[in-house]
Amino acid sequence: MSMNLEREKASFHVTELADEKSTLLPKILYWCSVVSILAAFYFIFIYSDIEKTMGIVQKIFYFHVGSAWSAFLAYFVTFVYSILYLVKRKRIYDTYAYVSAEIGLVFTTIVLTTGPIWARSAWNVWWVWEPRLTTTLILWFIYMGYIMIRQMDGVWEKKARLSAVFGIIGFTDVPIVFFAIRWWQTKFHPIVFGNGVTQKGGGIEGNMLVALFVSLAALTFLYSYLLQKGVSFENMKIKVNQYKEKLREDLEQ
Amino acid sequence: MIEIKKLTKQADNKLILRSIDLSIERGETVAILGPNGAGKSTLLKVLSTIIKPSSGFIKINGLDLKKDYTEIKKMFGYLPHSSLLYDHYSPYENLVFFGKVYGVENPEQRAIELVKEVGLSFFLNEPVKNFSRGMIQRIAIARAIVHYPEILYLDEPHTGLDQGAISILNNVILSMKAKGTTTLMVTHDFKQAAEICDRIIIIKNGKIVDDFRLEERTLNLVTEKYQLQVEGVS
């Protein structure tokens, strides 16, 4: 009775997704992150000294800074892939941008939790309102906004386009976070890199620096692994949806 | 005039238009028929640059829709389901505004002329928001043709019109046709289609399933062919 009953079998084409042939890459990334994280644990907890004034809590530092840098990196990747998406309009770029932003948000959340935990022992408060902390919080809000744009209803092209635009605009906050302590004089948050040595809490012992770099590397590997994993997961979801739709169309005829 | 090649439109995973090939000559008046949800409105939306095609190639008057859209936008008039009118403006203000946007010469006079043409002179300066459905549709038609377009995309233009307005509209289309305007009209009203169109396209499931010329303007032929294609109609 219904015309809608008569769907014809369409020459349905499941869109080509990123080639899955590089199955080696995730493995490599996986092992790299495992090894480097183990190494980081060694360097953090055994190799490097315990900080004199803050004691064991200072160990949080490595995760704190590492996550912050990984978050920055993640947002940068989002930024780049957003531009790429707007130019090339390939779904894969959008997926990268999206997954990277999500991971970035997770890392920012880690910064925003380790920070206060550390602050509790270092400054005896959970939170103070000073530029570095505030701008980091804003960063978090910006990428929450990014996620909200992705939650919009509509076809994926629209969401991809709008969130790409926002990913570009929103990235401007990242350099601001980075330079926040360098522009505003801050009472609290220490600077290590750049002209930090003169500031309170600044400067860093050699072996701590090594541990820092190892943990940076570890978190960067972790980030790339997560990105890779997330993207292939997203692709899988897209594919499943395509097959579902195809199945439906087949059913409908 | 209009050249469509392998046009597809996909919304998420749903194929709405499946590889449409179509070529329309200057001055033709084409009716697009088809069951509900066939993709007729979507086709017009793609042509009027309101939505982007997923793949395929469209040339209008030799210009590529993807690149020269600013040029193309000047050429066509589009009448979708919604009226595209500013509610709190009067027909006059609406038409003058759109006239200016399209760079029509003497938009004020054009507006008055058009409002008269669609038979609403008495309502020239009343805000559109209080209008009845048919009155809004009349002004929407005037809006679509304010800039003497070379191409007209009409999506069910007869909805809500009374008998008088239907003949006004048909006359407008025919007189514009006489001046060489190409018209694409989506409709469910076979009578009107048979009356003013010289070519019928039937779309079903996002594909063109029939395409024939109508030499004699016979309603029966249209109904017959439609039945044939869309038989077992919903």
Place this chain on the structure above:
Amino acid sequence: MIEIKKLTKQADNKLILRSIDLSIERGETVAILGPNGAGKSTLLKVLSTIIKPSSGFIKINGLDLKKDYTEIKKMFGYLPHSSLLYDHYSPYENLVFFGKVYGVENPEQRAIELVKEVGLSFFLNEPVKNFSRGMIQRIAIARAIVHYPEILYLDEPHTGLDQGAISILNNVILSMKAKGTTTLMVTHDFKQAAEICDRIIIIKNGKIVDDFRLEERTLNLVTEKYQLQVEGVS
């Protein structure tokens, strides 16, 4: 069934309905014709309690519209220009919701049944927002009849429907008529009016100018009478 006495409606200073007297028997199917802006939709809105009359008296099934509106609301189904559907809900969710609101027994089953009846079973669980105009109109019709109303107010119900859906709608109206439902239908489509209605009312300028029974279901009679009354349209 419906008893209207000296009904007038004034919006600001504009008289939209001017002293309408009308009485409709149970089981009648009445078409309301008239030019654009005549006041047809306004009449239906008044009857469906969407707007209040300025003066006059309406009795439905012996109940006073002013006082017993809760009782009356249960009796009628109303299909206005807009669909009254929740965009992000599927047809199923929409119909179940309205079914529950009207206290229909077994609303889930009723919803499935209705969606099937209007030929959209495959879209049962897709959000309404992506539907085409005709598909929305189909669901809107289903919504209007979800509670087996005794009275139906339909405002241009055929808009946007394809041929298949039109015959579905006509069948629905006729089968409800067989069960004793009274129908008031505003339309510009004389063919449909002649096909399903047994009484025609012509409204012009807010007044009933003609009111006749249609024994033979002849389109010509309708067109003729309409021409007679509405020549030199609105």
Place this chain on the structure above:
Amino acid sequence: MTFFKTAFLLAKKDLYSELKTKQVLATMIIFAGLVILVFSFAFDPTNNTTKAVIPGVVWVIIVFSGVLGLNRSFISEQRNDTMQGLLVAPMEAASIYLGKFLANFTMILIVEIVAIPFLFLLFNFQMIGSIPYFILILFIGSFGFISIGTFLAALAANSKSSEMLLPLLLFPITTPILIGVVQATRITLTNMGKLSSALAWAQLISAYDVIFFVLCILLIDYVLEV
């Protein structure tokens, strides 16, 4: 009977649609976070005197994110004129009101549960008062605010630019509640010695709540009539 059933049905519809899209609630919560941020600029939170501002901030959060939700509540019925669908249905205006109120109230409670602990954390607030009393005050304050707010949202929805009109109507009408509730909150949070005074405030607000709730139920007929 059907009165409450319909109200629950409506509330369920709104909450279910919220459950599906999660947009309104998410926005309200994030907005609450942003208000906290804005306040941190306005007053230097390290400054100890600004601790006194916390009770005010709590209510500013509720008010502002509440307005967002309230706006939605009737604007969302405008698309496709679904409001007409409800008005044509055999339900009383009061039960539409009650349904909308329940949905809004649920949402604001969720926002409060999420946002207020955050606020305390971010502003480093040491609770020295009584939590149960604080919750009581929150509850009666929100009740009043949302009940009046739902009513006025229904009223404002008649305007073309209703999302602008609502705060304009709402703020002046609810100031008595807000003033009282801020005072009471201040006491329960920082100065339990004056508890009796807080309770007096609470009684006053409750009275105001009840009066307005009844008034709203009585008057909503006229607002929703078309």
Place this chain on the structure above:
Amino acid sequence: MTFFKTAFLLAKKDLYSELKTKQVLATMIIFAGLVILVFSFAFDPTNNTTKAVIPGVVWVIIVFSGVLGLNRSFISEQRNDTMQGLLVAPMEAASIYLGKFLANFTMILIVEIVAIPFLFLLFNFQMIGSIPYFILILFIGSFGFISIGTFLAALAANSKSSEMLLPLLLFPITTPILIGVVQATRITLTNMGKLSSALAWAQLISAYDVIFFVLCILLIDYVLEV
């Protein structure tokens, strides 16, 4: 040429429709008044220390009533899909943006002209700084806020609940401007000694303004594309 002509045409349309209905502007101004009122409750205006809050309040007013206006700016194009009407017309997206920006900017300037003297009056504020500099700061601050705001309003308008989404996107992105502008306002209003620092802020904000304005013009194509 036609680029600017179209932009002016659009701005004129919006402002003319505002002139006819006076709704948006009136609401913005009344809302500004309400914010002032709320603040006068929150801090006792006679208290001298709260004078320090004035610069913040100035910008809270601009931000909140600005958001109201910005929201309207694209939501008003949704009724009858008039936005489609503009998109189908032979105009560039950038000129739609520019038109909307001009209309919004004019409106916020009017709001400022009305609300700020009123604020000073109510809070009994003795101006000891420089008015021209103050106006300069207001101007560049509003410019940045409205240019980004118009852009994000266009973006948010794609969402079903855009009036909620806009503040969510707008506040975080504009905080750098707002922080800077509040600092600069504070200096120009109360402490002309540090003028050079205010000017440094002004330069920073101007740079931010210019960067974002260009970015917006470049990216608006992608936002308004359908």
